[in-house]
Amino acid sequence: MTDAEYRLVFTAFRTLVENDNAPLSGDKAYELLASRAAHAVWLFNTPGYKGVPVAPNAHEGTYGYCVAGLSRLDREEMNRLEMVVTDADVKYACVFNHEWQAVAPELWYGECA
Numbered sequence: 526m527t528d529a530e531y532r533l534v535f536t537a538f539r540t541l542v543e544n545d546n547a548p549l550s551g552d553k554a555y556e557l558l559a560s561r562a563a564h565a566v567w568l569f570n571t572p573g574y575k576g577v578p579v580a581p582n583a584h585e586g587t588y589g590y591c592v593a594g595l596s597r598l599d600r601e602e603m604n605r606l607e608m609v610v611t612d613a614d615v616k617y618a619c620v621f622n623h624e625w626q627a628v629a630p631e632l633w634y635g636e637c638a
Contacts, residue, residue, distance in 0.1 A: 526590055534589065541615060542620075542634050553633070554633035555631050557617075558610055558619040558631075561617075563594055565612070565613040566610050567611045568609070568610055569589035570588055570608060600621075607621055607622060608621045615635075616636045
């Protein structure tokens, strides 16, 4: 993901999060993502963004990738990396958190259908 792509995706993601008052969480969020993972998705992080419950500055810098055809998701690793996964058009997002088994489950924002 280029810097310009990251900025565009992050802006769309932020708008999605700030306009969704009732996200799905935990197993429901993860299962919904798993059912859509074979499509093209963005994988990225949001260090310092306070709109989602992740550790501020959890990682040194940002990362972002565009992938297609994911055949397997590693839930534990995605949570450890505090990853955000969105579809190519950022109509939905699943936010992972390093404290997923304790106090902060995965959160799903946007389209559920």
